[in-house]
Amino acid sequence: MDINTPNGFRLDNSGRRVVVDPVTRIEGHLRVEVNVDANNVIRNAVSTGTMWRGIELILKGRDPRDAWAFTQRICGVCTGTHALTSVRAVENALGITIPENANTIRNIMQLALYVHDHIVHFYHLHALDWVDVVSALSADPKATSALAQSISDWPLSSPGYFRDLQGRLKRFVESGQLGPFRNAYWGHPAYKLPPEANLMAVAHYLEALDFQKEIVKIHTVYGGKNPHPNWLVGGVPCAINIDGAGATGAVNIERLNLVSGIIDRAVTFTEQVYLPDLKAIASFYKDWLYGGGLSGRSVLAYGDIPEHANDYSPASLLLPQGAIINGNLAEVQPIDLKDPAQIQEFVTHSWYKYPDEAHGLHPFDGITEPNYALGRNTKGSRTDIHEIDEGAKYSWLKAPRWRGHAMEVGPLARWVVGYAQNKPQFREPVEKLLHDLNVPVGALFSTLGRTAARGLECQWAAHELRRFQDKLLASIKAGDLATAYTEKWTPDTWPAKEVRGVGFTEAPRGALGHWVSIQGGKIDNYQCVVPTTWNGSPRDPAGNIGAFEAALLDTPMADPAQPLEIIRTLHSFDPCLACSTHVMSPDGQDMATVTVR
Amino acid sequence: MSGATRTNGSSRFRGVVDLAGVQTDRGATIYVYEAPVRVWHWVNALCVAVLIVTGYLIGAPPPSVTGEASAHFQFGYIRFAHFAAGQVLTVFFMMRIYWAFMGNRHARQIFYLPFWSATWWKGVWWEAKWYLFLTAEPKKYVAHNPLAHIAMFFTVTLGNIGMIITGFALYSEDAGRDSWQARLFGWVFTLFPNSQDVRTLHHLGLWVIVTFTILHIYAAVREEIMSRQTMIATMISGERQFRDDRDD
Amino acid sequence: MAQATETFYEVIRRQGITRRSFTRFCSLTAASLGLAPAAAPRIAHALETKPRLPIIWMHGLECTCCSESFIRSAHPLAKDVVLSMISLDYDDTLMAAAGHQAEAILDDIRTKYKGGYVLAVEGNPPLNEDGMYCIDGGKPFVEKLKAMAADSLAVVAWGSCASWGCVQAAKPNPTQAVPIDRVIRDKPVIKVPGCPPIAEVMTGVISYITTFGRLPELDRQGRPKMFYSQRIHDKCYRRASFDAGQFVEEWDDEGARKGYCLYKMGCRGPTTYNACSTVRWNDGVSFPIQSGHGCIGCSEQGFWDNGPFYDRLSNVRQFGIEANADRVGGVVAGVVAAGVVAHAAVTAVTRLTKKR
Known part of the structure; x- marks a missing residue:
């Protein structure tokens, strides 16, 4: 069967079916099935979100000030970003403002998350798609050292260092217990790096593992712990005390120095390790430019990192906001998260039910009724799926669309929008890298x-971290210590009638929005549309395919039994499936209609 | 306690209905509450008063004191008063249980309900009617009237036991996992693994006791005035005097 | 680096465990697993010849915060745990292999290390919809979980999801997510609760097993006593303010800046058993209270339903009412008091009219 999708892709599911389940090195549970033609080129792709938790239903009737903690548990990888989105949504609904310092500290925490998440993604979730660990065993430490020193000033680059590391790796491999490296695709023809580059990358894999735990200490200082630091409606929970009694128990000069020191190291690590590695690896894969998918056609960014507290207009947001349709970079369209005509979710191919599935629903009007059912052409049974039928319902993800278009979100989307808006802070690094x-x-x-945009964004975020930390110091120096406003803290200060609010951020993985309605001091409805729902969405009634499926098309596979190319492209999105939560009824049978009027 | 207080074949109550075979003489005074019972009552009342006030404050502390933490122990004293009163209450309650075995028959009354006694149930009904103004006159009772009996059993006896158990379980959190309190009462956390739930229960218990106290004091005063026997004085002297010589 | 090739047996011998204790550990382990005595030598053989303890790390309904926390460990470093202490043969989040290649590892470990691997579980299984709210390899996660537990040596329940159910099991628990010991009945389950648990507590539990050659002593609720036998409150550096009666009354007030006790802001430190106030987070940098926010009690069973987080007293939800104990009790006592006054008034009127 040959289909042309409205968003310009050709699907042919007549060839051999290849199933990858579980897709590993992601957050949550994902299944992918593809059809390859006689030349092992992917001609059809089907992405299935295979988990669902129902957090939005659990939120109903709760105190809106608690919502950040619940939504934060949607994802422990992009930890904090849901919490931030949630406090923004609640503040938006209740008309709560926050002090300038709170905005700065929130930005610092969000930027620290970018740096952390991008580094962990690149090295620990993605690198093994490009780096052959076993090949590193045959590297020459001296040549590795020369390579490392030619691309960076990073001090851990002596021949002895690499020899030592190679020795440890050798003993590890010789022990016969390969642990996480077991049964993988070592020696696969899609690996292109020379042994020396592989050894260098493995060294940095381990260094990054050590370093990532330092970055999160920024969260620990301002939020008390990581993963899942603490947040607050109306500001941030940490108080600033520079001179007075009890300063040791608050944000004081020692704490500020701790954060500053980490930021300096983050800048260094990003510029001396991450980016040089990225460039070095990319230079060997210049011919492997598959996986574009929707990125050249339709991308969406909500924007984030407000320069000024309480101002979420595009002018205040440092990360760009806008939508690009059909590859028209000349026109970045404005977006409005409250406009019912813009963001809509469809369920024709999702395990949910609408009264009228031909139409989408805006999150404020969202209905979620589970409907786990497999199509006629499914191979296997209800609880043992061999091959799924994408003609019917096939995913726990809904299909969000912007004005009917399937969109890609994420670092690449942000950077494409910023590039199209001619913002020098995005345009210049991109052009330099391309050059x-x-x-x-x-x-x-x-x-x-996608992988490169993430690296550039990491560098940008590290520098913005520095700037916002300095901004905080300047503000404290000027005598402003406020970190929270409490006039509207207690529910008796809130409007009695129903109020609605939207909060949005750019999670490391892409655009994230929370829609909340509050009535009588309790949450009446809560809906999240998350990056992976955009990227991993199943098809919509018009037949548009989502970003994962689009990106996999037309990729040649060296050996369909060894799906390295598939996971490489999927990983470039940094999928987060636990985020794909929607609501359902307690007994799994009845309809749990959560409608807002 | 069965039909002995009835005249033959009649359902009409005679005299004192809660005690089998006892007939009150004219102008009768009966020694009901022995000294240990009376002492327990007033100590318990005092402890409960302290426990209610401090317990409430533990849930909703007074405004903060200023100055260095090392110079104050305000909340510590509140908690100490609560714990001390709880310990005293427990010791006296144990003594009260001991006296249930050693004392007169009235000392046993609040520890059980004569669930199978039709007479008693009729008494409950009669007393309920009395409180609902549906009857002109209550019955006479040597010890607690049946309605009071129910209240005593559930709120004083079971209430005390419940509060002692949850209270000591919570105290064991301070005393530590190796304390005797933890060994004796740690099982509470098997029932309620999150000790916040135990706190919620214990705190609800506070309000049960507050509610009981309101009713108890009102009923005692009212009965002192309205009933056919002495009330408050009885808990002081131990003697119950009847105000009329009619049968019921 | 030498320990990379040391066997589990060599490691524990180096730690001073005798051969005799080792064989005793093996037979006790066999007994505790309900295995035949003949299994003991097999376990011993596995531990003697296999350099590192195989660990299978599975993910159910979760958010991966436990894995993220694990790699934050400062002592031991996560890389040293993975390279030298254990053999992390399966972990969805970190492993290089995917799909069939990943699934094949599970089968291989089950056969080769029967009774000799530790199953670590992050997240929990949903039971509604035949378990298909969490699909793994086309099948319900719960099936895979039971199968892997059946042949394991012991099971570690990472975090509050696996231990208690956590957020997806909060009311009304739409997917009917259950703690793993609801479906794994015949194995010792070590619960390491927290959302997530502290990194060093996680690596501490693993290294305790590999270092001392036995499972840690557990408390009444199945948690390692070494980390979970005291409340955050008991060792909180703000405890002095609690006893003094100095509380944060409002966010960012004078008390907040002076580091007063967060009790009035709903801190669950007094009801939460965890090591946060002693071990602290992220290499001892801070913990929630130190950074100005009360503890939300994330290592306690059902903590999500003990909200609101910013009220000292939890809300009671019964008979369609939701309010805390003081509000419920205050209303009841108030109504009763009003009833008493009314009753007294009626009594007085009745008495007066009768006298007349």
């Missing part, structure tokens, strides 16, 4: 482009 790698702009719209 350094000697590739055209079109190379950006690929698996590698």
Whole structure:
């Protein structure tokens, strides 16, 4: 069967079916099935979200000030970003403002998350798609050292260092217990790096594992712990005390120094390790420019990191806001999260039920009624799926669309929007990277482009971290110690009638929005539309395919039994499936209609 | 306690209905509450008063004191008063249980309900009617009237036991996992693994006791005035005097 | 680096455990697993010849915060745990293999290390909809969980999801997510609750097993006593303010800046058993209270339903009413008091009219 989708892709599911389940090195549970043609090129792709928790229903009737803690538990990888979105949504609904310092500290925490998440993603969730660990065993430590020193000033680069590491790796492999590296795709023809680059990357895999735990200490200082630091409606929970009694128990000069020191190291690590590695690896994969999918056609960014407290207009947001449709970079369209005509969710291919499935619903009007049912062409049974039928319902993710278009979100989407808006802070690093790698702009719209945008964003975030930390110091120096406003803390200060609010952020993985309605001091309805719901969405009634499915198309596989190319492209999105929560009824049978009027 | 107080074949109550075979003489005074019972009552009342006030404050502390923490122990004293009163209450309650075995028959009354006694149930009904103004006159009772009996059994006896158990379980959290309190009462956390739930129960118990106290004091005063026997004085002297010589 | 090739047996011998204790551990382990005595030598053989304890780390309904926390460990470093202490043969979040290649590892470990691997579980299984709210390899996660537990040596329940149910099991628990010991009945389950647990507590539990060659002593609720036998409150550095009666009354007030006790802001430190106030978080940098926010009690069973987090007293939800004990009790006592006054008035009127 040959279909042309409205968003310009050709699907052919006549070839051999390849199933990857579980997709590992992601957050949550994901299944992917593809059809390959006679030349092992992917001609059809089906992405299935395979988990669902119902957190939005659990939130109903709760205190809106607690909502950040519940939604934060949607995801422990992008920890904090849901909490931030939630406090913004509740503040928006109740008309609560926050002090300038609170905005600065929230930005610092969100930027620290970008740096942490991007580093962990690149090294621990994604690198093994490009780096062959076993090949590193045959590297020459001296040549590795020369390679490392040629691309960076990072001090851990002596031949002895690499020899030592190689020795440890050798003993590990010789023990016969390969642990997490077991049964993988070592030696696969899609690996292109020379042994020395592999050894360098493995060294940095371990260094990054050590370093990532330092970055999160920024969360620990301002939020008390990581993962899942603490947040507060109306500001941030940490108080600032520079001179008075009890300063040791608050944000004081020692704490500020601790954060500053970590920021400096984060900048160094990003610029001396992450980016040089990224460029080095990319230079060997310049021919592997598959996986563009929707990125060259339709991308969406909500924007984030408000420069000024309580101002979420595009002018205040440092990360860009806007939508690009059909590859028209000349026109970035404005977005409005409250406009019922813009963001809508469809369920024709999702395990939910609408009264009228031909139409989508805005999150404020969202209905969620579970409907786990498999199509006629499913191979296997209800509880043992061999091959899924994408003609019917096939995922626990809904299909969100912007004005009917399937959109890609994430670092690449943000950077494409920023690039299209001609913002120098996005345009210049992109152009420099393209120039350094000697590739055209079109190379950006690929698996590698996604991975590169993440690296550039990490560098940008590290520098913004520095700037916001300095801003905090300046504000404290000027005598402003406020971190929370409490006039509207207690429910008796809230409006009695129903109020609605939207909060949005850019999670490391992409645009994230929470829609809340509050009545009588309690949550009446809560809906989240998360990055992975955009990217991993199943098809909609018109037949548009989502970003995962689009990105997998037309990729040649060296050996369909070893799906390295598939997971490489999927990982470039940094999927987070636990985020794909929607509501259902307690007994799993009845309808739990959560409607807002 | 069965039909002995009835005249033959009649359902009409005679004299004192809560005690089998006892006939009150004219102008009768009966020694009901022995000294240990009376002492327990007033000590218990005092402890409960302290426990209610401090217990409430533990849930909703008074405004903060200023100055260095090392210079104050305000909340500590509140908690100490609560714990001390709880310990005293427990010791006296144990003594009260002992006296249930050693004392007169009235000392046993609040520890059980004569669930199978039709007479008693009729008494409950009669007393309920008395409180609902549906009857002109109550019956006479040597010890607690049946309605009071129910209240005593559930709120004083079971209430005390429940509060002692949850109270000591909570105290064991302070005393530590190796304390005797933890060994004796740690099982509470098997029933309620999150000790916040035990706190919620214990705190609800406070309000049960507050509610009981309101009713108890009102009923005692009212009965002192309205009933056919002495009330408050009885808990002081131990003697119950009847105000009329009619049968019921 | 030498320990990379040391066997589990060599490691524990180096720690001073005798051969005799080792064989005793093996037979006790066999007994505790309900295995035949013949299994003991097999366990011993596995531990003697296999350099590192195989660990299978599975994910159910969860948010991966436990895995994230695990890699934050400062002592031991997560990389040293993975390279030298254990053999992390399966972990969805970190493993290189995917799909069939990943599934094959599970089968291989089950056969080769029967009774000799530790199953670590992050998240929990949903039981509604035949378990298909969490699908793994096309099948319900709960099936895979039971199968892998059946042949394990012991089970570690990472975090509050696996231990208690956590957020997806909060009322009304739409997917009917259950703690893993509801479906794993015949194995010792070590519960390491927290959302997530502290990194060093997680690696501490693992290294306790590999270092001392036995499972840690557990409390009444199945948690390692070494980390979960005291409340956060008991060792909180703000405890002096609690006893003094100095509380944060409002966010960012004078008390907040001076580091007063967060009791009035709903801190669950007094009801939460965890090591946060002693071990602290992220290499001892801070913990929630130190950074100005009360504890939300994330290592306690059912903590999500003991809200609101910012009220000292939990809300009671019964008979369609939701309010805390003081509000419920205050209303009841108030109504009763009003009833008493009314009753007294009627009594007085009746008495007066009768006298007349």
